[in-house]
Amino acid sequence: MSQTTSAQHSSSTGLDSAKLGMWIFLATEVMLFSSLIGAFLQMKGRSPADAHQVLNVPITAVNTFILIVSSTTVVLALESIMKGDKRRLKLFLGATLALGATFLGVQVFEYTQLILHEGFTPSGSLFGGGFYTVTGFHGFHVFIGLLWVTGLLRQALQEKFSATNYSRIEIFGLYWHFVDVVWILLFTIIYLI
């Protein structure tokens, strides 16, 4: 990958400014989610050992798979537009939107099941408080990503991207992949361990 994709947006470092900005933002996100995970581990350690038994691992495993697929569709969308294939760009952006929405829908379904049927509420235990805080924060990031990809899809339908103009897809991809990375870690830390 080139260090600079747009001469107009190169910083004094020679790096693409938009990408540099996104990587700095992601570094701050690392700190944010690490703090949340640290707090969650503390709360989990002070809750009953079987607190996590109420969580539905099979459904969440499928949801994890859905998010991984969505990450793949984003990178395929970028690859498509870099080759000038606008039809596949729209296809993969649409798929990303659908998969991300499915992920969020499953998360809402999970919350509903846990609260209404299991009585597992945010205020019921320290584990519950930590669980809803961390997964809710991640879900909010997915929601922002869905708004973002909706805007990109609209622009793609207006033929605003080309083989020489794809930076916005690339920057969104960095954000979406990071959201995927966070979930990969959360799935293991919250649901499996």
Add this chain to the structure above:
Amino acid sequence: MEPNQPGAKHQHHPNYLLVFASLAILTAIEVAITYVPQIPQAPVLLTLSLLKALLVILYFMHLRFDSRWFAFIFFVPFLLVIPMLIVLRL
């Protein structure tokens, strides 16, 4: 945002479907491991999870092929994060 420069295309195109297949298989292995209590769960699951995260960061986010500055910016926070998590876990 301005158009990308012609000729400034990305030089590396990893096999994304192979990365995806690896992520899917590793996820399946993770879930399967939870049904085998004889395996030490936390270290094995965390290792697999970190491996998956690295695959996404290196290949989907292209950090393996991109400027080293981006890798530096992204990984520097871990110098603070890792000790913090160790302390909180103790």
